[in-house]
Amino acid sequence: MEIEKPPVDRQADKPDGDRRGLLLINTGDGKGKSTSAFGLALRAHGRGKAVKIYQFMKVPSARFGEHRMFEQIGIPIEGLGDGFSWKSKDLEHSAQLARDGWAKAAATITAGEHFLVVLDEITYPIRYGWLDLQSVIEVLRLRPSHVNVMLTGRGAPQELVDLADTVTEMTLVKHHYNAGVPAQRGIED
Numbered sequence: 001m002e003i004e005k006p007p008v009d010r011q012a013d014k015p016d017g018d019r020r021g022l023l024l025i026n027t028g029d030g031k032g033k034s035t036s037a038f039g040l041a042l043r044a045h046g047r048g049k050a051v052k053i054y055q056f057m058k059v060p061s062a063r064f065g066e067h068r069m070f071e072q073i074g075i076p077i078e079g080l081g082d083g084f085s086w087k088s089k090d091l092e093h094s095a096q097l098a099r100d101g102w103a104k105a106a107a108t109i110t111a112g113e114h115f116l117v118v119l120d121e122i123t124y125p126i127r128y129g130w131l132d133l134q135s136v137i138e139v140l141r142l143r144p145s146h147v148n149v150m151l152t153g154r155g156a157p158q159e160l161v162d163l164a165d166t167v168t169e170m171t172l173v174k175h176h177y178n179a180g181v182p183a184q185r186g187i188e189d
Helices: 033-046 065-073 091-111 123-127 133-142 160-165
Strands: 025-027 051-055 077-078 116-120 150-152 166-170
Touching: 025 160, 033 065, 033 116, 033 123, 051 091, 065 077, 091 116, 091 123, 091 166, 116 123, 133 166, 150 166
Parallel strands: 025 150, 025 166, 051 077, 051 116, 116 150
Antiparallel strands: none
């Protein structure tokens, strides 16, 4: 490792545009997409902003660590699915749950009552053809100007990437699964 001198001058000019709602995407094969989105939700909630989280692949009865914590601090989080596709007993039912969930999420976005709406793992039902990409884009384009939306999931479609204000691609460098270490409660739930 090479030691660097810390910067002492501002490295970039401060933007001078108007503040507005942003469209953000966390995608890629690395870990941290949902975790980062949840951190953003905590940041907004900590500033007294209204936040709603929808999880497209989690079941409504999910009790992962994030559900327990968000319940304690008052951030609504809602599972809309029936688990990942390999756990589904009926993929058409899974698709219908995604469509029904999108109707809820779209209504929340367009109502404009939330500062931040997180659409966790939404790329999967889009990629599976369960949600119409153009319908999702239309809602995101026409959302109230103050509403921020965070989307997560692997393989974000290029059309969403093009529409977004900020896109972060999580890159897998190393994963403990490859060393035979199973998922850890509190890290992956």
